[in-house]
Structure formats: structure tokens, C-alpha cells
Amino acid sequence: MSHEDLRDAVYESNVELARAGLAVLTWGNASAADRQAGLMLIKPSGVAYDDLRPEDIVAVALETGETVEGELRPSSDTPTHLALYRGFPGIGGVVHSHSTCAVAWAQAGREIPCLGTTHADHFAGPVPLTRQLTSAEIDADYEGGIGTVIVERFEEGGLDPASVPAVLVPGHGPFTWGSTVQDALRNAIALEEVARMALHTFALLPDAGPIPRPLRDKHYQRKHGPDAYYGQEQV
Amino acid sequence: MSHEDLRDAVYESNVELARAGLAVLTWGNASAADRQAGLMLIKPSGVAYDDLRPEDIVAVALETGETVEGELRPSSDTPTHLALYRGFPGIGGVVHSHSTCAVAWAQAGREIPCLGTTHADHFAGPVPLTRQLTSAEIDADYEGGIGTVIVERFEEGGLDPASVPAVLVPGHGPFTWGSTVQDALRNAIALEEVARMALHTFALLPDAGPIPRPLRDKHYQRKHGPDAYYGQEQV
Amino acid sequence: MSHEDLRDAVYESNVELARAGLAVLTWGNASAADRQAGLMLIKPSGVAYDDLRPEDIVAVALETGETVEGELRPSSDTPTHLALYRGFPGIGGVVHSHSTCAVAWAQAGREIPCLGTTHADHFAGPVPLTRQLTSAEIDADYEGGIGTVIVERFEEGGLDPASVPAVLVPGHGPFTWGSTVQDALRNAIALEEVARMALHTFALLPDAGPIPRPLRDKHYQRKHGPDAYYGQEQV
Amino acid sequence: MSHEDLRDAVYESNVELARAGLAVLTWGNASAADRQAGLMLIKPSGVAYDDLRPEDIVAVALETGETVEGELRPSSDTPTHLALYRGFPGIGGVVHSHSTCAVAWAQAGREIPCLGTTHADHFAGPVPLTRQLTSAEIDADYEGGIGTVIVERFEEGGLDPASVPAVLVPGHGPFTWGSTVQDALRNAIALEEVARMALHTFALLPDAGPIPRPLRDKHYQRKHGPDAYYGQEQV
Numbered sequence A, B, C, D: 001m002s003h004e005d006l007r008d009a010v011y012e013s014n015v016e017l018a019r020a021g022l023a024v025l026t027w028g029n030a031s032a033a034d035r036q037a038g039l040m041l042i043k044p045s046g047v048a049y050d051d052l053r054p055e056d057i058v059a060v061a062l063e064t065g066e067t068v069e070g071e072l073r074p075s076s077d078t079p080t081h082l083a084l085y086r087g088f089p090g091i092g093g094v095v096h097s098h099s100t101c102a103v104a105w106a107q108a109g110r111e112i113p114c115l116g117t118t119h120a121d122h123f124a125g126p127v128p129l130t131r132q133l134t135s136a137e138i139d140a141d142y143e144g145g146i147g148t149v150i151v152e153r154f155e156e157g158g159l160d161p162a163s164v165p166a167v168l169v170p171g172h173g174p175f176t177w178g179s180t181v182q183d184a185l186r187n188a189i190a191l192e193e194v195a196r197m198a199l200h201t202f203a204l205l206p207d208a209g210p211i212p213r214p215l216r217d218k219h220y221q222r223k224h225g226p227d228a229y230y231g232q233e234q235v
Helices: A003-019 A078-087 A100-108 A135-156 A181-204 A213-224 B003-019 B078-087 B100-108 B135-156 B181-204 B213-224 C003-019 C078-087 C100-108 C135-156 C181-204 C213-224 D003-019 D078-087 D100-108 D135-156 D181-204 D213-224
Strands: A029-034 A039-042 A058-061 A067-069 A093-096 A166-169 A173-178 B029-034 B039-042 B058-061 B067-069 B093-096 B166-169 B173-178 C029-034 C039-042 C058-061 C067-069 C093-096 C166-169 C173-178 D029-034 D039-042 D058-061 D067-069 D093-096 D166-169 D173-178
Touching: A003 A029, A003 A039, A003 A093, A003 A181, A029 A078, A029 A181, A039 A078, A078 A093, A078 A135, A078 A173, A093 A181, A100 A166, A100 A173, A100 A181, A100 D181, A135 A166, A135 D213, A166 A181, A173 A181, A181 B100, A181 B181, A181 D181, A213 B135, B003 B029, B003 B039, B003 B093, B003 B181, B029 B078, B029 B181, B039 B078, B078 B093, B078 B135, B078 B173, B093 B181, B100 B166, B100 B173, B100 B181, B135 B166, B166 B181, B173 B181, B181 C100, B181 C181, B213 C135, C003 C029, C003 C039, C003 C093, C003 C181, C029 C078, C029 C181, C039 C078, C078 C093, C078 C135, C078 C173, C093 C181, C100 C166, C100 C173, C100 C181, C135 C166, C166 C181, C173 C181, C181 D100, C181 D181, C213 D135, D003 D029, D003 D039, D003 D093, D003 D181, D029 D078, D029 D181, D039 D078, D078 D093, D078 D135, D078 D173, D093 D181, D100 D166, D100 D173, D100 D181, D135 D166, D166 D181, D173 D181
Parallel strands: none
Antiparallel strands: A029 A039, A029 A093, A039 A058, A058 A067, A093 A173, A166 A173, B029 B039, B029 B093, B039 B058, B058 B067, B093 B173, B166 B173, C029 C039, C029 C093, C039 C058, C058 C067, C093 C173, C166 C173, D029 D039, D029 D093, D039 D058, D058 D067, D093 D173, D166 D173
């Protein structure tokens, strides 16, 4: 994919984030990595989605975080995105949103259990919750620190970021990722819907528990496993 | 109805499923049966609703499930649809969705009681819940097995699929059907709305119970009974 | 207002009922009375809002209920509308909907208390609940009987239909009315919003109670009283 | 900014208030102050958002409240807006809405605690609640009295209207403000979303508490503090 095509994909995914109802005002941001070029393309900080243009997308160096292309300041969450690309070498896109129901779970400080096949189609297990940052971490490098506790959560929990492409930061909100920025966006949309379903499920059954493991595995594997048969064969 | 008209109806119902807010991403699918031709027409697997075209609709043989028309792979839920057409000889359309509130009831493992006339206008009694599939059934023929437990639920419960055209599969979601694919779609829309109303009703009255039987019968019969007087006379 | 203008107003109010999210499928109906001509104009039964045309609106005699204009069968709820026009001589429009949150209150069998000024701006007191119809009443004249219990509820409760232009029928849903069909529609929209706010309020405060009477009166009177100063002077 | 540009901004913000889903029917109003000219520009009373035109915006004197421009009667909430401009000399815009979730908190008589960073990005602490007006205050000068109790709440609570640009009036609803009318509108949108998130959070965790102070300060300061680095540098 050319540099320009990738920039357009980042632009489109940011616009789609607002259109899908996952972001109001200037909240949220989507990025993509071009690992060969050593670059990350991301939304500029604080720009309204209606005003955003493809040429506003900012390119920063994956290693240093320095802006290498674009007139505007990159998203203030840039250090979080960079930490995720560094900690999860297999991913190509990251989305951060303040989508309503995922934020409610984050604010309640609860992981989202795998209550159904909609969840299992996208996330092979509960959506995990990181620890809260310490005051010192907030002072030192707040946005980078968020990335650090996310990667830490996956390492310490033995979680695979490819099979659980989402996380909640307590008192804050969700981050999702994927092989591409479009994939990260689809995971953000799925996460919000799964979070909404889980909210309603707990209202009906306060001690709701996860679906049986064979059912969860079946759904995840038929879509993402080596013998996946959901969707069309990739040509 | 010509083969092409039926294909267009299946296409339209799939698109309308997304437009009505019952499906996001590639979730959900609608199908129709042409019993004389021995065919079922269904959405292709994993295709986004925005990209779907009438010619993408796949035709499979009702008896064998083999694809007889179309370039794409049919929905992964095809065996469920086929089992429903075989088990319920009177139906002509099936819709599967992951609509938010119906899924919440399925995830909570609860039937939806008939709490009001909106429900009774469409479903002559509670919306039933199937049993969970066993691990062996999940391994052997997962999607076909879902159809089997649905038909089993109606047979063992003495339920008439014509008067209760909806079911919940626990930890998964709803299936609806009807005499045509449009009818199945209307039942999917009604089910989601009824599920939402029931969620709010239980929030206000945790031990809410069904409406009196005469009221339920009145509403169902005035719309679907032999002396129905709702709607226009069919010419 | 000419007969044709009134017919257009009824058509527009029905279409707006769906557009405002208060009706899905063919649910709901709006009517207006032309008391001088002794007529009521109402939506035809079971017609989808997208297919509705102004010329489909049916005119029936206020006294006998006989169709005097139109090719289609009038709404099955016609006898309820007629009973309201007969019982409440001051009204000129009626709206019936199955809007989600108002139905939830009806299904829970609870009146909506006046929890705030949004409510008081439209309804001078709680939105009342009728009694349930008996089996005999359901058998004899179901739709007419609904109108009868509504009028009975207002008479026995000493309620003024002009200052409380809404009611809930248990296990069914809301009816609203007003001096015109547009006014009845505005009350239907306000009722659904007030019902939604009240649902959320009770989630936050399970024993929420009505606002103080002076505050309720102030809001109702500044909009509807003899010295009203809300809105523009009618020229 | 010219007088005409300010009038257009007030018009646009009122229309946007409805478009953003914060106002139905004729509820809500937005205003701006031109302090040099000693004027306030505000929506006319009881005009539907679809019918509103820029030339309908009414100008009243900040000091006396007398209409100095416009054919229509200003919003009945005009005295509240005036009291806020007088009590909070630093603000340039005010928005009043009956948005669903903020009203639910007001009707429950509860402040909205700072449960997350979405809240902290806009409001540096809980969204406060005023006291209820007395009957005497309702009789004497109802709308002016609302402004008075809002200013009183900030003075007695030692709150800074610049860092907490929102308030709830019990049994009524929210008021927000900002340096401009657009800023006040953004705060109204943020408040409704924060109120919705908080409702869901309390459903999941009935004793949810505020985020740690360092996290709250970090978010507020990175966006609004002297060393803010969110958004683009103002040129």
C-alpha cells in the first residue's frame, strides 16, 4: 500500500469512527503503522471530525515520535499509540475512543466477560482491564505510561494481542487494534456493541457468567482460526 | 414470484436488516426458500452490507446445502437456515441477527414473557429459549445443530412456529422466520423492539408478569386469526 | 381549515410519528376531528409509513363510525379514537403509539409521576393509568372499551383532559390528544421523552418523588395558563 | 466579531443543539453576550428549530433585559441567562437544554461525580447541583431566581465557573456556559455524554467513586491548563 493510500485509510477510519457513533466532538483517534518506513500516521490533536481533511493526517517516526510530515500537532495520545506499536509488533492499526458503553465498563473498573458469541466472534476471552497508573507515572509520561500498562497487562496475563485485540484503561476508556487501521476500527465497533449487550445482560441477570469454553472457541476459531470458514477466501 | 424477484427480495431484506439498526459490521443474514425449485437464497458470508449487491446472493440446494448459483461462499449460518426450512415446512423466510436487546435476553438465558400487546401482536406467547448445545454437538455440526435444537424446542414444547415465529439461542442470539423473507424481517424488527420494551419493563417492575390470556389472544387473533380485521383485505 | 388541509395535517402527523422514532413497522396512528362536519380523519389500518399517501387517509362519521371517504379500511383502533372524541368534547386530535419507554411504563402498570419541569411543561400532574379491561369487555367491543376506560379514568379521577393530555393503558401503551392533531403529536413526543427521563431517574433514585407543587404549577401555567408567557403571542 | 456574525453563531448553535439530539420540540436555548455593546443575543421563545431563521434571534440589553432588536419575544429563560452573564463576568455564551441523561441526574437530585477522564477533559470536578428554589422565589422571579441560585452555588462552594462550566438545577435540567456560545454548546454535548456514561457506570457499580485527583488534574490541565498540549496552538 502506498504512503498516500495508507494516509487516506487513516483519514477514512477517523471519519468513520465519528460516523459510527463512537466519538463526539474531537474525542478519539485512529492510527496506522508503516513499519517498513518506520512511520505512524495519526489524527491531528483536537480537530473536529467534520473539519478533518486527508492532508491533516500527521506522520511521526515510530522510534522517536518526532513529526516527519504534516503541519499540525499529532494527537495528544500519540505516545500511547507508539507504545502499542512497539509492544505489539504484529499490529498495523490502533483506535482509541470514548464510546459510551465501553467507557462505562472502564469507569466501573470491570473487565467485560465473554457473555456470548458476538463477543467470541471478535475477542477470544474477556476484554481485560489494565491497572491504574501511579501518580508518579502520570507525572512522568502520562500517555506513554498508558501504553506501557497495556503491554504489561498482556505480558503478565499471558494474553495474545492478536486474539484479544482490545483493552480497557480504568477510569478512561478502550483501546483496540488490529492488523490494519480498518481492522482496529471494526474491533472498536464490535467492542462498543459487546459492551452495550453486556450492560443489558447484567441488568437482566446480575450474576451472568461467560459462555462455555467450547462455544467460545468454536466462534473465535471459525472466524480467525487456521481452518476459518467465515467470510470469503482471501485471494 | 420469479427467481430474480426472490433474489432481489433477499438482497433488500439483508440491506434493510442493517438499515433498521439490527446488524452492524457483517453480522446477521436473511434468506428465502423457493420450495418448488428446491432452493434457498442467502447472504454470502462476511460481506459488508454496504458492499452487498443483488448478484452476490447465493443459491444453495434445500436438500443437500450445495451451492448451485453464485460466486461467493454462502453465510456460515447456512446449515441453521436449512434445518429451519426442513423442520418448519410452512415457512418461506428466515432472519438471524445479533440485535442488541434480543441478544441480551439470549445471553441472560431468559425467555421473553409476553408483557404487552406489542408482543402479542407478533408472537402468541413467550419467545422461547432453546437448550445449549453440548460440546459434542458443537464439534460435530455446530450450525446445523443450532437448527436442530430450535426445531426440537418447538416440538417438545408443543409450539407452533407459525404463531411464535421467533426463538432465542442461549449465549448467542435470535432467529425469526415467516411466510416470506420480508415477513421474517418484520418479525426480527418486532422482536428487537419487544426485547427492548421488556428490558425497560423489568427495570421498573422486577417481577413483571405476562398480560392476561384474553388480552393476548385478542391482539394476536385480530391480526393473524381467521377473523383478523387488522390491515387491509388481501386482494 | 379546509377538509383537504385537515387530511394533509393527518397524513403529515402520521408520517412524523414514524420519523420521530415513535412508531416502527405499521404501529401507531394519528387522527383529527372535524366536529362541524361530524367527521374523523384517520390512518388506514396496517399500512407502512413509507407507503402512506395523503389520499389514503380515511374519513369516518364521528357518530356512527361508518367510513364516508377513502378506499381503505380505517385503523383498527378507530373505535378508541371515536370514544375519545365523544368523551372529551374539547379535543381535536388523537395519537396512539407503541413508543418504547411509554410502553414500558404501561407494561409495568405504573403511572408516570411528575418528576421534573419537562413533564410539568406538558402534563399538569402524573400521566394516569387506566384499569385493565375485563374479559367480557375485551370480547364485546375491545377497541371501543379502551376509549371507555380512558374516559372513565378521567371522570372518576376528576382529571381534566385539557391539562393532562395523555394516558397509559396497562399492558398496552400510550394515547395522547390535543386541540389539533399536531398538538396531539407534540404531546406524544413529549410523553416518550418524559417516560425515558423517568426511567433513568428511577435507576438513579429508586424512590424518586414528584417535584414540589409550586414548581409544577409554575411550569404548566407559564406555558398553558391564562397569563402564559412562553412562546409567541397568537396573532 | 461583528454583530451579524455573533447573531449567526447564536442561530447556528441553537440549530446544532437540536441536531445533536439535545433538544426536541422547542425545548432548550443558546445565547451569546456582546459585552462591549451591552447586549445578549438569544433564541426566541417557543419557536421550533426547523422554523428558526437567523433574523429571529432576539437582542436584549444585558443590564435591563429589554428587547433592543427583533420582532419576537425572547426565550422565557432570558432572565436566567442574564443572571449568569452578570454573575460570571468571564463567560460569553450560555446553553440550556433538557437533554435526557443530564435531566435524569437533575430529577434524581444528584451531582454527577467525576468518574472518568471524559468528564475531567471538560469539568474539573463534579457537576454541581443547586438548591431548589423556595415557593416565594418561584412566585417573585422564577427564571431570574434560577440564575441566582446557580451563581450562589458557585460562590458558596468556592467553584470557578471557568473550570466547571456546567450545573444542574434539581427537578429541572442542565445549564452550561463557556467563553463563546460554541464553547457552551460543546460543554452541553459533553455534559450529556458524561451523564449517560455515569448512568451506565452506576448500573454496573452502584458505589462508583471519582477517579484519583492526579488523573483528573492531568486531563483537565492537559486540555485547559497554562501548559495545555491538547489541540492546536491558537494562532
